[in-house]
Amino acid sequence: MKITDVKTYIVGNEWKNWVFTHVETDEGITGLGEATLNGFAKTVEMAIHELKRFVIGEDPFDVEKLSLRMFRDYFTDGGQIQGAAISGIDYALWDVMGKKLNLPVYKLLGGKCHDNLRAYANGWYQSSRTPEGFYNDAKEVVDAGYTALKFDPFGTAWRVVERKEFNYALEIIEAVRDAVGNDADILIEGHNRFSVHTALQFAQEMKQFNPTWFEAPVPPQKVSSMVEIAKRSPVPIACGEDYHSREQFAELMSHDAVHIIQLEPQYMGITAAKQVAGMAHAHNAVIAPHSAQGPLCSIVCGHLNTASPNFYLHEIFDDFNKDWTQEILTNNVEVMDGHIQFPDGPGWGTELNVDLVEEHPYSQNHFLPLFREGWEKREGLK
Incomplete structure (x- = not known):
């Protein structure tokens, strides 16, 4: 062939x-x-x-x-x-x-290590950026069966924040914790926003709400900054979605400070991603691959997670996309009782609906502008 x-x-x-x-x-x-x-x-x-x-x-x-x-x-x-x-x-x-x-690809990657893959919801907070808005949206997520959900409460913050905005972000975290109860996992997304000192201040204050992780609190380019945060933070640090090579992960994990590795298969391919998952396994770390791209990426992560003994959590955006997106592939990831099911046919078990592609053409305004007001509504640019 x-x-x-x-x-x-x-x-x-x-x-x-x-x-x-x-x-x-x-x-x-x-x-x-x-x-x-x-x-x-x-x-x-x-x-x-x-x-x-x-x-x-x-x-x-x-x-x-x-x-x-x-x-x-x-x-x-x-x-x-x-x-x-x-x-x-x-x-x-x-x-x-x-x-x-x-x-199925997971058979080629080593076979099934897990019968169930626990999922966490992302992209669910699309109403007003208020404690009430986050509370109501979070209630809907747990009512739908999710036992873990991730969110960015920080608005358009970058590096440092004023005290009023600092406290407001904490109010949003508190509202989500109140909405989901004590048994659900809440995951705080930092989106590479902060200086080391600001990130540590947030980590110390958010600890009272028992978050499962504080994700990407500082920019990824300086591994030393991420390591400093991970060693000093009272909340576990998760990161890795920005890296595109095995070598970057090797440098990160050599410090034995970050133990939740969010590799992004989309930035290196599944061949290298499987090797990074193994590298994390050797460092007693777990993987929670970044899966915030399109619907095939979600399926790919499902196969990788199934075949990785150190899998932790699977990220889901698919449930919170527009209805038509469910038709772009012939088969999709589905979530039942907070766990995913993905196509089990040969290969990825799905195909591209080419006819539907033509109905939804490219636009230069279709991207996530993370430092503009209202970015969390995921409407692109207007």
Whole structure:
């Protein structure tokens, strides 16, 4: 079997254009991939077409060689853009392998370690940024069966905040805790917002509400800052979604300070992601992969989590997207009683609805502007 072409499709989802790929083969088997990266849909699409020279004519089963070639052989670090483009092709290669062998991908990744994958809700807070708004939205989430939910209570904060805004963020956290009770997990999203000192002040004050983790409290570029936070914070720190290489995770985990690893398969491909999950396992860490992209990414994370003994929690946006997005793939992740079920057919067990792609075209305003008022409503730019 040989790879003959790589095609791309962009779906104009309001809050983030989704990028999908098809890897075609000379046996007629087509693999589905995803390469979504917030505001860089067109850029990543072009990167995919520049990378595909490394895979056309090759055997799709040679994922280690092809993944390395796409990462190494440009001799240029393209960061998340290159990583997302690699992912778009790499995912599709695993789909081809699964279809050829008539096996779901998790069987190829090592088999089933877990019968159930506990999920946490994200993207659920789309009403007013008030304690009352968060309280009401959180009640709906737990009433739907979720036992864990994540949220960013910090508005448009960046690095430092005024005391009034500091206290207001804590009021929102308190409102969510009151809404969900003491038995549910609340996960606080930092979105790389703060200085070390501000993050530590928030960590100390939020401890009273017993959050399960404080995620990405400082920018990811300086690993030393994240390590300092993790060692001093009374709340466990989770991070990793911004990294696009094994080496970055190796540096992070070498300090033995962060033990909740949120690798982003979308930025490195499933081939490398499985290795990072193993690296975390060796450091007595658990994984909670970032899954805030399109619906295929959610399925991919389901396969990775199922095959990883150190899986912790699975992130879900799908339940809180527009209704039409449920039709963009033929099969989707479903949530029942706070746990996910994903397609169990060959490969990823799903296909792209190409006809629906044409009904939802790309828009340059479809991205998440995290430092603008109202970003949490996920309406893109107007």
